[in-house]
Amino acid sequence: MLESTEVLTTAQMRAIESAAMATGQATGLQLMERAGRAVAGQIRLRWPKPRRVTVLCGPGNNGGDGYVVARLLHRAGWQVRVLGTDNPPGPDAAQMKRQWQGIGRIEPLTLAVLQGGAEGGVHVDAIFGTGLTRPPEGEVAAILHHLGRIKPPLVAVDCPSGLCMDSGALLGHPRGGGDLAPHANVTVAFHRPKPGHVIGLGPLLCGELVIADIGLHDVDSAPTARPAVIWPPFDIPRDQPDRPPTNPLLKQSPLHPHKYSHGHALILAGGPARGGAARLSARAALRIGAGLVTLAPPAEALPDHIGQPDALMRRAVDHELQETLADTRLNAICIGPGCGIDRAGALLADLLPARRATVLDADALTALSRDAALTAALHDACVLTPHMGEFARLFPDLAERLAATPSEGPAYSKLDAARDAAARCGAVVLLKGPDTVIAAPDGRARIHSAFDVPWLATAGAGDALAGMITGLLARSLPPLEAASLGTLIHAQAARLFGPGLIADDLPEMIPQVLRALQKFQSSSSVATALPMT
Numbered sequence: 001m002l003e004s005t006e007v008l009t010t011a012q013m014r015a016i017e018s019a020a021m022a023t024g025q026a027t028g029l030q031l032m033e034r035a036g037r038a039v040a041g042q043i044r045l046r047w048p049k050p051r052r053v054t055v056l057c058g059p060g061n062n063g064g065d066g067y068v069v070a071r072l073l074h075r076a077g078w079q080v081r082v083l084g085t086d087n088p089p090g091p092d093a094a095q096m097k098r099q100w101q102g103i104g105r106i107e108p109l110t111l112a113v114l115q116g117g118a119e120g121g122v123h124v125d126a127i128f129g130t131g132l133t134r135p136p137e138g139e140v141a142a143i144l145h146h147l148g149r150i151k152p153p154l155v156a157v158d159c160p161s162g163l164c165m166d167s168g169a170l171l172g173h174p175r176g177g178g179d180l181a182p183h184a185n186v187t188v189a190f191h192r193p194k195p196g197h198v199i200g201l202g203p204l205l206c207g208e209l210v211i212a213d214i215g216l217h218d219v220d221s222a223p224t225a226r227p228a229v230i231w232p233p234f235d236i237p238r239d240q241p242d243r244p245p246t247n248p249l250l251k252q253s254p255l256h257p258h259k260y261s262h263g264h265a266l267i268l269a270g271g272p273a274r275g276g277a278a279r280l281s282a283r284a285a286l287r288i289g290a291g292l293v294t295l296a297p298p299a300e301a302l303p304d305h306i307g308q309p310d311a312l313m314r315r316a317v318d319h320e321l322q323e324t325l326a327d328t329r330l331n332a333i334c335i336g337p338g339c340g341i342d343r344a345g346a347l348l349a350d351l352l353p354a355r356r357a358t359v360l361d362a363d364a365l366t367a368l369s370r371d372a373a374l375t376a377a378l379h380d381a382c383v384l385t386p387h388m389g390e391f392a393r394l395f396p397d398l399a400e401r402l403a404a405t406p407s408e409g410p411a412y413s414k415l416d417a418a419r420d421a422a423a424r425c426g427a428v429v430l431l432k433g434p435d436t437v438i439a440a441p442d443g444r445a446r447i448h449s450a451f452d453v454p455w456l457a458t459a460g461a462g463d464a465l466a467g468m469i470t471g472l473l474a475r476s477l478p479p480l481e482a483a484s485l486g487t488l489i490h491a492q493a494a495r496l497f498g499p500g501l502i503a504d505d506l507p508e509m510i511p512q513v514l515r516a517l518q519k520f521q522s523s524s525s526v527a528t529a530l531p532m533t
């Protein structure tokens, strides 16, 4: 279970470790002993009966953790084989290595030696951790390739070796190409998840992620630059079954709440026979709690939208929006789903100067990418929701950096790309995928992991998400919060529905998700304290 929700870069983690050591909270040796003990403990939890284990130790402190694991498993009756490098390690790892050498021998860390030993048993990957700076090569690369091929039960110390913990990229491999890398059954990381555990290939290669407490909590206040926050899947915590329902969607407005105090969302739709996407957005905005939702196609497409839901209002909007926007109660706009690129461009020219809270999706993003003046008119109440293809059209240089084969660590990450894009355009950027990253222009960022719901990748799911975020903006949530909560509710709706989901099901699942959200104490508890199941 993930209890911590801040995601720290490796540099931030090192700063915290250094502060702990400098202030005398813990020595490096103590931290290493705790790290090794956490890994050995997780191994014994999974394999309670002692068996054979091969511990692969690298040249740095990750290897030092490995020597601790070897010692503790030996003490617990396991049959331990250790392979290690000759390089002189740092003082803490050297001390742990010596302690192991008092117990058993260290064989060379080569593929021939590994293959020459008895087959089977658990393997512990303690070759490289946060100190990985360049692609593994030579014997280590051969060993990693071998582990990827034979797929033994594998426990990774801090991360599977070769994975860049800042980006989730495999150094030296084309992005996304992780088929031959070792896949851990479980990864035991320390203190906090790192971006590479939750984005890119990380979730695929890490297996189950366990974050072990190594006693660094007291120095959390060490100066670090804006850690990102992870929004994992949520469940009702078993130890807090009946928290009062105070989530922001259930809060009544003061004194005399009425539909206008829950906002009025405008969903701009496209021409004839293209209305399905916008209707999905509108339905999602209604279900998530916007007080009123108006669907606005051009007059010629208005007849397409008769029928359910009756709660949805319709009005024609042709080429200009100024008259419509004169109604200041329209406080959240969705533009893009099924809109048509030319229509989206024309409407954005009116819409953006009005500085209303606005979700820009699909065709609106393509229109933006074709018109620099529109991009320049973006503002901090805008939420852009690109998938990677749309992102590449909007920010080609950032997408190119993100797609390049990483040759050194820390590699450029999806988190970096979303942050850079948000800073550049001055709006919230939500970069979609199983690892959705949401960034604000000021550097705040959220990662939402939905690797467990691949069936969410279905036509129209993005339109429903745009509608949910628009509905939350109508409810006056700030853009980053609306984007984050919308993403969370969207994935949870898919999770509750299960495989077989089509986009039309997403709005219908919202009430069930909202009922579960009632159990959480406040919006901030939703943001920062959700356990990963």
Ligand SMILES: NC(=O)C1=CN([C@@H]2O[C@H](COP(=O)(O)OP(=O)(O)OC[C@H]3O[C@@H](n4cnc5c(N)ncnc54)[C@H](OP(=O)(O)O)[C@@H]3O)[C@@H](O)[C@H]2O)[C@@H](O)CC1
Pocket: 017, 028, 031, 032, 033, 035, 058, 059, 060, 061, 062, 063, 064, 065, 127, 128, 129, 130, 131, 132, 133, 134, 135, 136, 137, 157, 158, 190, 214
């Ligand atoms: N700090 C702490 O308090 C705690 C840290 N802990 C543990 O320490 C880990 C971080 O340790 P670390 O910084 O020593 O880095 P690590 O990942 O062992 O590798 C560095 C070594 O590998 C080398 N190297 C790198 N890439 C290479 C390549 N491609 N091919 C070959 N060599 C390569 C690099 O050499 P260099 O780049 O200097 O030439 C250096 O020698 C962390 O993940 C956690 O497990 C825990 O004990 C908790 C307390």
Ligand SMILES: Nc1ncnc2c1ncn2[C@@H]1O[C@H](COP(=O)(O)OP(=O)(O)O)[C@@H](O)[C@H]1O
Pocket: 387, 432, 433, 434, 436, 450, 451, 452, 453, 454, 455, 456, 457, 458, 459, 460, 461, 462, 463, 464, 465, 490
């Ligand atoms: N493999 C995946 N696992 C979980 N969610 C995914 C995956 N791929 C995409 N998604 C999510 O599915 C939705 C798809 O949106 P989008 O690409 O805009 O589709 P569409 O344009 O068909 O509506 C996004 O919310 C995205 O984050």
Ligand SMILES: [K+]
Pocket: 062, 125, 126, 127, 128, 129, 156, 157, 158, 159, 160, 161
């Ligand atoms: K490792």
